[in-house]
Amino acid sequence: MTAVLRAEKLSKWYGNILGISDINLEIGPGITGLLGPNGAGKSTFLKIAAGQLKPKIGSLQIFGENVFGNHLLFKRIGFCPEHDSAYMEMSGWQFILLLARLHGFAQTPAAALSEKALVTVGLLESKDRAIKAYSFGMRQRLRLAASILHEPELLMLDEPLRGIDPLWRIKIIQLIKEYEKQGRTVIVSSHILPEIEAMTNEIVLIHQGKIFAKGDIQRIRGLIDSHPHQVSIHCPDPRQLAAKLINNEYVLSIDFDAQGRGLTVKTNQRDHFFSALMRLIVEDKMTVEEITSPDDNLQAVFDYLIGK
């Protein structure tokens, strides 16, 4: 693999707060998902990669060059930041055109590229409205347009689907996949596993500033599936349900809630447990009012994997 991005012993902290620690990573062409809970260090990593922050220790190189202060490198890089920011008094068109001009394009090609980028994100009709009048999702799409307008070789997107409506989510995911087909490199961060899953199989798990795992998403899925899950079940007769579940081979423990209106089951095979529960409901006509899974999220998986 030809590494587009290479980080070696990369560390960054802010005063006493750790951003990222001792990251060694190589990313090649294709889509790579940076996955981790909020505060894991994804944005810090991307900000260093985008030349916004300097590494405290170690190095990060893109196309073999250091990034901070290397403005010419940004001809080849597109970056979509996480924050909801733009020059709010400008219109969408003025904003995109300014950035196109700053990429060195003359007025006419800059206008053509700006128009193309706005068409891609569905904002051409709203281009003359002030950005402050845009919805959150529209601003997010505008930021995406700003990052792709010069058709970069490396596109870095920090939580690009945040605030985007379902229809545009699909379109943006398609756009990102299109970039991959063109042989470009896309690094996309998210704290939502299905978002990353929809884009790529190649993921980097970041937790507490460190790379926790790297590789195929199926492997991570396997870890998630074998992670002991808690399933809370509300029902009128929790004792009767517990009696039927206690001998199930996938049940590790059962706790009753204080009000006697439900129970919490811990299982190490979530899918098998749910099948067994469904059979009970159907065959034994057990009444169940509500089923919730309080730790069915990425943070819980990370907590499990690091042995909390």
Next chain:
Amino acid sequence: MKKYNAIPIIFASFFKSGFKSMRTRVFILLSLIPVLLMFIVRIVDSSNAGDFFSKVMLSLYFQLLIPVLALFFGTTIVNEELDNKTLVYLTTSPVPRQAVILGKYLAAFLLLLLIVGSGFLLSFLAAALNRLGQAAAWEELGVFLGTSLLALFCYSALFTMLGTFMKKSILIGLFFVFGWESVVQYFPGVTQKFTIIHWIKSLLPIPPGEGGFLIFQLQPSPTMESVAVLLLAGFLFLFMAVFIFQRKEYILSDNA
């Protein structure tokens, strides 16, 4: 794109948006206060209008409006980008950082010049309505305009520099304008030369006794020396602003 080709693009864009901003409108209104005063004096006592013009220029423009305007426009060149988290769009463009700050500085400087210059011109017209045919009146206007140009350049460069490395630069700037500049300018001997206003006042056609504070008075420096010091200081502040902006990392938000 060549190193400094981005300066006109940044300048044009930020001049245009700055011109339409609420802050500029507020400062245009503020700069019209001396004009209003001049017109009132003109109507009430037209014989003293010329003398009053000099005093208004000194106390309202040079000691208040110019440093305060320069403070608000200069410090916001970087601070506004940080507050609005927009700096990332400029620093992830293939544009050298010095072009970013110089383009934005030039836009702010021209806005300041237009605000102050138009106020000056209107005040002058009100004061010198009956002596517009005299060369001396226009000469006086030229001196005030030239001095205001230098004052704006020096103050705005200083506050631009302050904004590049300090987030609360407005507070420090206010202390500088109303503390340091207001008091130290009246200290005897060479101490007063450590203020910018000393060099500005040295260029103005105001008798040394005027504008005194307690027992201390302005001890003007030679004209050429004053021009040189203001230019040198302005360029030095601007150079420092570019130097810091090129090297400093700006943290835009809580990092995840």
